[in-house]
Amino acid sequence: MNSWRQRIRPEQIRELSLVGLIVIALLVFGWQIENFLSARTFNRITTSVAIVGMVAIGQTLVVLTRNIDLSVGSIVGFTAYFVGAQLAANPTMPPAAAVALAVLVGGAMGLFNGVIVAYGRVPAIITTLGTLAIYRMLLINYANARTITVDSLPSWVVELSRQTLLTIGDFAVRPLFAITIIAVIVFQFVLGYTIFGRRLYAIGSNPEAARFAGLPVQQTVLAAFVLCGMLAGLAGFLFLSRFGNITAVAGQGIELESVAAVVVGGVNTFGGSGTVFGALLGAFLIDLLGQGLLRWLGISEFWRDALLGLLILLAVASDSVILGWLRRLWAAPAVRVEAGNER
Amino acid sequence: MQTTPVLEMRDISRRFGNTQALDGVSLRLYPGEVHALLGENGAGKSTLIKIMTGVHQPDSGQILLDGKPARIGSTLEAQRLGIAAIYQEPLMYPDLNVAENIFVAHAGRRWLVDWGQMYRAAEAILAQLDVHLDVRQPARGLSVAAQQTVEIAKALSLQARVLIMDEPTAALSAHEVEQLFAIVRRLRAQGVAILFISHRLEEVFAIADRITVFRDGRLISSALRTEVTVEQAIRDMAGRSVEQLFPRRHTVRDEILVQVRNLGRQGVFQGISFDVRAGEVLGFAGLVGARRTDVGLALFGIAPADHGTITIAGQSVRITNPHQAMRFGIAYVSEDRRGLGLSLPMSIAANITLPTLQRYLNSLGLLRRRDEVATAEEFRQRLAIRAPSVDVAVGTLSGGNQQKVMLSKWLNTRPRLLILDEPTRGIDVGAKAEVHQMIDQLAAEGIAIILISSDLPEVLAMSDRVLVMREGRQMGIFARHEATQERVLAAAMGQSHTVGTTTAETIGSAS
Numbered sequence: 007m008n009s010w011r012q013r014i015r016p017e018q019i020r021e022l023s024l025v026g027l028i029v030i031a032l033l034v035f036g037w038q039i040e041n042f043l044s045a046r047t048f049n050r051i052t053t054s055v056a057i058v059g060m061v062a063i064g065q066t067l068v069v070l071t072r073n074i075d076l077s078v079g080s081i082v083g084f085t086a087y088f089v090g091a092q093l094a095a096n097p098t099m100p101p102a103a104a105v106a107l108a109v110l111v112g113g114a115m116g117l118f119n120g121v122i123v124a125y126g127r128v129p130a131i132i133t134t135l136g137t138l139a140i141y142r143m144l145l146i147n148y149a150n151a152r153t154i155t156v157d158s159l160p161s162w163v164v165e166l167s168r169q170t171l172l173t174i175g176d177f178a179v180r181p182l183f184a185i186t187i188i189a190v191i192v193f194q195f196v197l198g199y200t201i202f203g204r205r206l207y208a209i210g211s212n213p214e215a216a217r218f219a220g221l222p223v224q225q226t227v228l229a230a231f232v233l234c235g236m237l238a239g240l241a242g243f244l245f246l247s248r249f250g251n252i253t254a255v256a257g258q259g260i261e262l263e264s265v266a267a268v269v270v271g272g273v274n275t276f277g278g279s280g281t282v283f284g285a286l287l288g289a290f291l292i293d294l295l296g297q298g299l300l301r302w303l304g305i306s307e308f309w310r311d312a313l314l315g316l317l318i319l320l321a322v323a324s325d326s327v328i329l330g331w332l333r334r335l336w337a338a339p340a341v342r343v344e345a346g347n348e349r
Numbered sequence: 350m351q352t353t354p355v356l357e358m359r360d361i362s363r364r365f366g367n368t369q370a371l372d373g374v375s376l377r378l379y380p381g382e383v384h385a386l387l388g389e390n391g392a393g394k395s396t397l398i399k400i401m402t403g404v405h406q407p408d409s410g411q412i413l414l415d416g417k418p419a420r421i422g423s424t425l426e427a428q429r430l431g432i433a434a435i436y437q438e439p440l441m442y443p444d445l446n447v448a449e450n451i452f453v454a455h456a457g458r459r460w461l462v463d464w465g466q467m468y469r470a471a472e473a474i475l476a477q478l479d480v481h482l483d484v485r486q487p488a489r490g491l492s493v494a495a496q497q498t499v500e501i502a503k504a505l506s507l508q509a510r511v512l513i514m515d516e517p518t519a520a521l522s523a524h525e526v527e528q529l530f531a532i533v534r535r536l537r538a539q540g541v542a543i544l545f546i547s548h549r550l551e552e553v554f555a556i557a558d559r560i561t562v563f564r565d566g567r568l569i570s571s572a573l574r575t576e577v578t579v580e581q582a583i584r585d586m587a588g589r590s591v592e593q594l595f596p597r598r599h600t601v602r603d604e605i606l607v608q609v610r611n612l613g614r615q616g617v618f619q620g621i622s623f624d625v626r627a628g629e630v631l632g633f634a635g636l637v638g639a640r641r642t643d644v645g646l647a648l649f650g651i652a653p654a655d656h657g658t659i660t661i662a663g664q665s666v667r668i669t670n671p672h673q674a675m676r677f678g679i680a681y682v683s684e685d686r687r688g689l690g691l692s693l694p695m696s697i698a699a700n701i702t703l704p705t706l707q708r709y710l711n712s713l714g715l716l717r718r719r720d721e722v723a724t725a726e727e728f729r730q731r732l733a734i735r736a737p738s739v740d741v742a743v744g745t746l747s748g749g750n751q752q753k754v755m756l757s758k759w760l761n762t763r764p765r766l767l768i769l770d771e772p773t774r775g776i777d778v779g780a781k782a783e784v785h786q787m788i789d790q791l792a793a794e795g796i797a798i799i800l801i802s803s804d805l806p807e808v809l810a811m812s813d814r815v816l817v818m819r820e821g822r823q824m825g826i827f828a829r830h831e832a833t834q835e836r837v838l839a840a841a842m843g844q845s846h847t848v849g850t851t852t853a854e855t856i857g858s859a860s
Contacts, residue, residue, distance in 0.1 A: 199715040201706045208703055211692040218651065218681070218689050219704040219758075220672035278694045 017279055019332055020272045020325075024287040028294060035298035042301065045176040051297060053167065053248055055289045056182040057082070060241040061260055062267040062285040063186075063193050064116075064234030069268050070197075070206040071227050072213065072277030073123060073130035076261045078238040080141035081115045083257030085242025087145055090154035090163075090252050097160045104163075108243035109236045115141055116235015120228035138261060142254075149254040156250030167247040182244050186286075189237070193282045206230060210277020259311070266292055266314045270321045292317060353416045354379050355542045356401070356432065356511050361410035363396055367777055370396040372566040373410070378511055378542040383533060385545045385557035385574075389586050389838065390637055390803040393566040394546055398513055401544075402434050403427035428454065433504030434513035437520060437638070439496035443489035447471060450488050451502045474502045477539075478532050494525035501532060512536060513544045518552055519638050519820075530556055548636045548819075550579055550842050562586055579844055587805075587834035597789055600628040601813050606797040607766050609648075612657030617643045618821035621657070625766065625797040630788060632812030632832075633801040635841050639818040641801045642684070645768045648799075649681035650674040662765070675704060680764035682755050684771035684801075690755045693744030697736060698725035700743050701758045728757035732787065749780025756787065767791060770801045785811060805834055819843050 036043040061078050068075045085108045093104055115137070122133045156164055170178040197203035205226045209216045216223050241260075246252060271288025273280025295317070296310045354377035363371040371393045378384055388394050399405040400412075403421040412419050414430060421427050442450055448471035471484040480498050488496065497517055504512055514533075518526045533543060533556060547553050553560060554574060561571040562585040569585045570577070604627045613619035618640040625631045633641040647654040650668040659666050661677050668674045674681070683689040691700055702709055702721045709717050709724075725739035732753040736746055743754055752772065759767065769788070773781040788811055792798055802808045808815055815832045817824040817840040824840040 199718070201710070201716065204699065204703070204706060204716065207695060207699070208692050211694045214689045215692050216703075218649075218671055218683060220670070220675050221703070222672075274694070278692065 017272065017329070020329060021281065021284045021287060024271065024284065024291055028287065028291050031291065031294050031298060035294070035302060039298065039302050042298065045178065047297065048177045049180065051290070051293050052183040053180060055286070055293050056180070056186040057241050057244050057248065058260060058263045058267055058293070059186045059286045059289045060189060060244060061238050061264040062271070062289050063189055063282045064237035065264040065268045066271075066273050066280060066282045066285045067193070067206060067230040068130070068234045069265075069273050069275060070210045070277055070280060071230050072210045073227065073230070074134065074265065074275075075116075075119060075231065075234050075238075076131065076134040076265075077115065077119060077137040077141055078234065078241075078264055079257045079259060079261035080138050080145065081112050081235055081238040081257075082242040082245055082260050083252075083255070084115070084141050084145040084148075085111050085239040086245040086249075086256050087149055087154060087252045087254070089243055090159060090246045091148075093160055093163060094154060094158040099160075101162060105240070105243055108239040108246075110239070112239015112242060113232050113236040116232045116238070117228075119235065120231030123231060124224040124227040142258075145256075146254045151254070154246075154250075154252040159246075159250060163247050164250045167244075182248060185240075185244065189240075190282050190286050197281060202226065202229065207278055210274075211279070262311070262314055263289075263292065266318045266321075269318050269325075272321075272325070274325065275322060288321075352379070354413070355415060357411075357413040357416070358397070358401070359411040359413060361397070361400060361407045361412075363400065363405060363407050365396075369566050371400075371407070374563070374566070374568050376561060376568070376571075378544055380510070380540040380542050381537050382558045383537055383543045383545055383556055385547070385553040385560045386563065387546075387550075387553065387560060387582055387586055388563035389805060391565075392563040392586070394563055395515070396566075397563075398434060398515055398544075398546070401427065401432055401511070401513060403432075428507055431508055431510040432513070433507060433509035433511070434515060435497055435500040435504065435517055437516040439493065439500045441488040441491070441496050441499065444487060446485050446487050447482055447491075447499055448484040450499050451484075451506050454503065454507060470506070471502070474505050477505065478502060478535060480532070492525070493520045494522075494529065497521075497529065498532065501536070505536075509541065511542045511544070513546075515546045516548065516638065517545075518547055518549060526552065548638065548842055550582065550844055553582075554579065564588070583835055583839050583842065583844060587838045597630070597811060597813075598793060599813075600789075600792040600795075602627040602629075602795060606662060608658075608660040610658045610660075612644065612647065612654045612659065614643065614647055614652065614654050617652070618647075618818070621818075621823050623816055623823075623826060625799065627765075627795045627797055628792050629814070630792050630798045630800050630812045632808035632815040633799060633818065634805060634808045634815050634837050635803075635818040637803070638820060639841065640821040641818050642770055643821075644818070645681060645770050645799065645801055648674065648766075648768060649679055651681075675762055675764075678763070678765035679768065680759035680762050680766070681768040682759050682770060682772060684774055690758075691743050691751060694742050697729070697734070697739040697741060697743055697746075697754055698722050700754055701725050701728060701739075701761055703758065705761050724761060725757070728753075728761065732757055733783065747780075749776040749783075752776055752780065752784065756784075760791070764796060766797045766799065768799045768801070771803060772800070773802070773804065773807060805837065809834065809837065817841050 032043065061082060065075055065078060088111055089104055089108045092107060093099055119134055119137055122128050123130045167180060167182050169181055171181055171184050172179050197206065205221050208219070208221060209223055209226055213223060242257065245257060267289035268285045269275060270291060271280065271284035271286065273285060292314065296313060299305055299313065356378045358374065358376045361371055361374045374393065374397065386394050396405065400407050401421065403424045403426050412421060419430065421430065442453060445453065448467050451471050451474065452467055468484050475482055475484070478498065478501065482495060482498065488499065517529060521529060536543060545557060557574050559571065560574050560577050560582060562569045562582060564586055605624050606627045607625045610622045612621040621644055623631060635641050643652065646652045648659065648668065650670045650673055653669045659668060666677055668677065698721045702724060706716065709720050711717050722739055728734065729736065729739055734750050734753045736750060743751060746754065773784050788798060788800065800808060800811055809832050813829055815827045815837055817827065817837055819841050824843070827836060
């Protein structure tokens with residue numbers, strides 16, 4: 007009778023509670039806002055979550071190791087602009103090459119971050135705050151006040167974000183969202199079933215113990231940053247596809263959104279616990295609240311940032327309280343099970 | 350001039366969980382007297398100091414200051430009452446200068462710092478100690494001895510009348526010890542009551558007026574220095590009560606598994622030489638600061654040795670990281686379960702398989718979680734780990750069960766040499782007996798074991814031979830039948846000549 011308790015861990019309940027919150031938000035907004043539960047809202051949210059969610063996957067990997075990557079906003083912006091410029095110059099470039107280029111450029115930027123954090127022993131928050139500014143400066147220099155426009159790009163780029171893969175009722179699933187969902191599934195699997203994934207958790211929850219267990223701590227942290235950069239690069243490509251018009255401020259603020267998604271999604275900022283699926287749910291909830299409040303209360307875009315900040319604070323502050331409460335709830339019957347076995 | 354004691358502790362008792370740290374202890378500190386406190390690890394010295402300095406409160410007993418009952422509710426109160434303590438590692442603010450460090454506790458009494466006056470006052474105090482130090486120099490880069498002097502000056506600036514010195518000489522050179530003693534004598538002449546704690550008997554006998562010995566939280570003896578001998582003091586410290594001796598079987602095999610010669614690490618330990626045979630338990634005994642753990646860490650490659658040789662199963666090896674050590678079949682179970690050993694939010698199964706994940710891969714390179722769980726289940730039954738399932742977070746388990754998860758994790762690496770560092774510290778009596786039984790069992794299976802333990806009766810009961818260390822040096826190796834508490838303790842305190850250890854085996858540590 008206690009088997010479900012043993013199978014489901016408190017951390018998983020924490021994630022499931024996000025689904026509950028999303029449903030509640032949907033119900034409230036659907037009831038209060040005319041036409042909220044429509045194909046259009048679904049489309050807007052999924053497209054926007056596709057980009058933030060992709061970045062949040064990488065952010066999850068980094069946060070799991072007790073680090074943070076604040077430079078992702080600039081990486082998204084830089085790769086979006088850079089790949090856009092290359093495509094404008096060589097319209098015949100095959101799609102696969104364009105995607106590979108985005109991933110490669112993002113990966114290189116992630117590598118730079120990772121080397122400084124893992125080998126230079128500079129705290130990640132400082133390193134990536136620095137590169138956030140540096141990568142943005144690179145973009146501003148490179149862009150030189152020019153703008154990538156939809157018209158200058160090969161048509162397939164922008165088409166990609168407008169196609170429909172499949173429709174469920176009125177709801178259309180767009181390729182960008184599908185790509186992110188696939189990436190989430192892949193990385194959920196990586197975290198759960200590969201040595202690399204296990205090492206991320208081990209290093210985050212106790213770096214010294216990981217060292218004692220003979221794990222390559224530095225290489226693993228480096229790999230997390232490189233992957234985070236690569237995913238941000240891929241997100242940059244999605245960004246290009248979604249907007250088509252790219253300026254030097256592209257992707258600004260995504261660092262905050264991705265951190266918010268990760269934290270709201272239940273990834274522990276002290277490392278060691280959390281999943282990419284949770285981060286995706288976090289991204290969903292945040293975007294839903296943002297869109298909903300925007301239309302319900304007519305609040306301005308600036309409120310969105312404040313909302314993000316508030317959600318981050320709430321999530322982090324409530325996390326230990328809620329998890330502690332759940333763990334106690336779990337531990338209590340466990341003692342009874344033990345006593346039962348001994349009789 | 351034996352008047353009223355400045356500080357009197359009367360019938361002090363204090364309990365921590367299952368351990369009676371102090372049991373009805375009384376102690377008087379007189380002005381102008383150096384009172385030495387001796388005792389093995391865990392004898393209760395630290396607890397007494399913490400009660401004197403207001404860190405802990407006694408469960409029962411009385412504290413009298415100048416003959417009047419007093420309460421030391423906090424460290425701040427202790428400071429106000431004129432009780433100061435200095436430790437082996439001084440607590441400095443490295444970026445503040447000497448004068449600022451001396452007067453740091455005075456901060457907040459005035460709005461502005463009068464720098465000129467502060468420097469003059471600092472110089473005056475140092476002059477009182479007959480010490481020459483530039484008061485404008487930052488504390489960073491000062492020697493430990495100089496830092497201690499600053500600590501003493503700080504205590505004087507607060508009008509300390511009781512000065513507690515906890516192992517102050519452990520990190521000092523012989524010359525610096527002399528200088529410290531000159532300061533101590535000067536303080537004594539000024540009427541300060543000094544409680545001096547040291548594992549170095551020669552120092553205790555050189556400086557103390559009165560010597561008190563603790564054992565198992567009780568006061569065993571207290572006498573003027575002129576009335577005790579070194580032998581007497583050692584005898585009083587030894588003879589710890591033995592709860593239940595675990596009957597070790599004789600499991601030593603002929604095959605020498607690990608041979609260590611003249612192992613050393615610059616500034617930490619040197620000249621360590623021993624053999625361990627398959628099925629043998631080699632105990633590492635010593636007092637705090639003996640550097641036993643550092644030898645273990647060197648063998649496991651965490652803080653590698655920089656000279657000497659290690660031979661494993663006839664093959665000469667160099668070990669520079671834990672990964673290598675594991676490949677050579679060495680496992681190290683740390684004393685610090687939370688800090689170095691376990692990932693508390695992770696499950697029992699994930700903790701156990703962490704160092705051996707390569708074994709759980711399928712042909713696609715993915716983890717076979719079912720096999721991990723099977724391994725964990727096997728250990729759960731074998732070591733009787735009490736947990737509802739192997740999926741629960743390790744952080745939810747009791748200390749004894751966490752210890753068993755640690756053991757499982759390292760046993761799963763199938764070690765040939767298992768280094769156990771304080772495997773029973775802080776776990777209850779029942780779990781302790783289980784760990785002892787496990788050690789015997791593992792030895793019987795042919796694993797060579799190095800048992801580092803500060804619990805002297807435990808080392809003696811569990812080991813086939815005992816290596817004694819003191820301040821980074823090897824003092825001797827005793828066979829089981831010659832290893833008495835007195836002998837091992839005498840060696841650990843550098844007094845081997847006084848208790849005759851002629852039969853002690855010593856492996857050539859030359860060259």
